[in-house]
Amino acid sequence: MSQEYRYIGKPTPRKDAVQIVTGRAKYIDDMEMPRMLYGKVLRSPYPHAHITSIDTSKAEAIPGIKAVLTHKNAPNWTTGTPRHVRVLDSRVRFVGDAVALVAAISRELAAEALDHIHVEYEQLPAVYDVEEAIRPDAPQLYEAFPGNLIPFDVPLFGPKTLRGVVLGDVEEGFEEADFIGEGTYAYENIPNPLPIEPPGVIAEWTESNKLTVWSATQSVTWHRHMMIPRMGFPDIRAIGTQCGGSFGSKNYSGQPFLYAAALAKTAGRPVKVCFTKEEHFGAFALRLGSRFRGKVGIKKDGTITAVSGEWFVNTGAFSDMAQAQIAVGCGEAQLMLRCSNWDVKTKLVCTNRNPSGIVRGFGGQELESALFPILETAMAKAALDPVEFYKKNYVKPGDGYYWRDGEWYVCRGRDYSDAIDKGVEAFGWKRKWKGWFKPTAVKDTKRIGVGVGVHGNADVGEDVSEAYVRLNPDNSVTIHACVAEPGVGQRSSLCKMVAEVLQIPIEGVTIAPADSLINPFDFGLLGSRGTFAMGSAVISAAEDARNTLLEQAAPMLKAAPEDLETEDGMVYVKGRPDAGIPWRKVLGLMRTITGFGRFDPDYSVPNFLILFTELQVDTETGKVDLLRVVIATDVGQIIDPPSIEGQLHGALGAAGIDTAIFEETILDEASGHILNLNMMDYKWRTFLELPQFHNVILETPIETHRYKAVGVGEISTAPGPSAILMAVSNAVGKKMGDYPLTPDKVLTALGKIPGDHKT
């Protein structure tokens, strides 16, 4: 640890710990409002169809049914980017698309009413493959999007929002190259981030144009600022509940939100819409499909001379954030691959499977997982050690890159070579790495392989955070920041930072509920921005309040404010803690002091981590067992040790590392149905399958943050999938390129069962 702090860097119990372990923490489905109704959704059995008739009269006649909505009477609100997805439409575009909504006095009654809605469909041909969808004769999903191409002319991050990377001259770059990697790889097993808690929203109209929503989310204000323009500009008060995991997906629960709000408007009562697990699998956010066809040129020494290709991104029926994910993904690729010549272009395509949403990795994981196998082909030809390659090519201070807004930034972060070296040592990479397509060890039918991946993100300082910090005369402190708790402990870490600035017991620091009415603006808990962006806002607010406190105390202590100190609710002249006065004397019993802080975006400080994997392939059964994971990173200063450990362990969950081993959403292209939309058929890692996991966390102070810290949590899933492909390729002695590497694919590669081996 670089500096001794009172709280920073030390484990303190989560503020909500007792609530959680006693079952008192209130998640969305634990909440009831007076006169609340329950909303249910009738869903399409067809992947693509016109609704030719719909009869709701029988459902409406059931006592206890308070609202029934179809495309004929649903509000004309729209989501999707650009906005094109109606709350309910006369056409359905995926199996599970919403056809009708019902609100009733009980869940059972709402579900029963769905059976009494009679719908007739005219089925239409459907398309699922990203490249088939853009052929001229393909079925068309939206009239507004000819060729199923979703336009980019939506300035999510301003007029120059990144939609590819074009830089230098790739032809020249390829001429300079000694080795070229080429091919097409797809990260299209559309895994589910699958937080344990399904998405849910409660909506209540308090006046005709005033809506209050409670939701399970990681970014509370999105349900205000994103939804207001989509719904004809009502005033929305967004309140976050305890959130049972999100991993990006519940940043924004557009569909449950609109369904609850529409039903609540019609019924004139609060309505709760909580998806079932089946709906969570079949009608909520999946990871974007990603296919990259391209070419990478490198020199013998590992210098990258050119990257070119076409990135096909498949949203399924729609998405709200794909253009943003593409922008960030293109930015992140440049952080990982220092190169002067780029020509990467993107096609954003809609198809007839359920929609994509935000998933941890936010475009970067999707691009990396399809692009890196091509890079590795070049590395293998050059016989380069991938660790050395990534070390050489990760962005260094002074290097430039285009970030999501299309602006050029010069890196003023750090050189992460030390973290890489420490990771190499902890993993034993030099001992285990035997060269490309060579196993680390072979014993009978078992082969051991190792692989490595890196990831980094300049979103740690994205967007705006604001906060108030209020000092109360009883020495307690209240933070007002619109920050949710989806599991990363950020609310508690902010309390810790404020306790540190004000030098008061952390037990006395409370953070107000995540409610847009009572807190200033915060963009949300994403992109590892909690520490740098939110942290800096809260720290500034605490410093502002502290300054006012010392100014008010100065005349009482007959000293200048800068000569004063505060500790444990006392103010004193530096060096004279015995002659202090308490806050209540400075403030008076009926006054408080409020400080304000704001963080403005800063995209010049990328974070980083490297992930090493060791696994065992059984050549008899084809099974891949993950044995060991080592993550190395440098975070400047740890804020809360168990929180960061947990975030890094998260590499195994949330559509991360296991998307290369067994996680996949299986879509039957004959029917458009997902075949595994339940937690038995969708494979997940159990306690008995835990690999050894070791985190190497360096703390080299970074000057951009008061406590010298940079956030890293979000990126731990991203390097895993391509690292696993590398490790299995090394174990079996053959390039493996088809996510996930289930036993059938491994046995095919080994020539033990017939089939086409995809390299």
Next chain:
Amino acid sequence: MNKERDIESNTINLIVNGENTPLIVGDQVSGLLPSHTLAYTLRETLGLTGTKVGCDHGACGSCTVLVDGKPILSCMTLTIECDERRITTIEGLGEPEIGQLDPLQQAFIDHAAFQCGFCTPGMILASKALLDNNPPPREKQVKEALSGHFCRCISHYHVVDAVLKAAKREE
């Protein structure tokens, strides 16, 4: 116990966290329907929302409660099967009136053995059954006991530490 009484009076009695809790079968408000799962009754009828429903299909373990000391999936158990059974939910651990936590709950706090916390009540109850009914477990036994519990945040490592620590404390 008294089957005749049940049929005549149409009530069943759950002993929830030590308290007799009679439920009347029928479709009146707060009535017990034969289709109600124990998870539904606990959460929706009795307001004990500490029991979480993740998948509602018996696959994720988050709805685990103890019935006569054994961990069961309350989303796969019909309430009418639980007449006169002793049911322990997360609300029944420790001595909440005086703010006293069960050693397992304290160990989960001390080891930061949760992130989002949604799977935590189920994991604590499954661990409780393991510690109550067996000699102090080894790591492998803890993992076996919790192998049906889904945690997407990946708090598994901290959970194993917490349970092993609580087991030592109880020795």
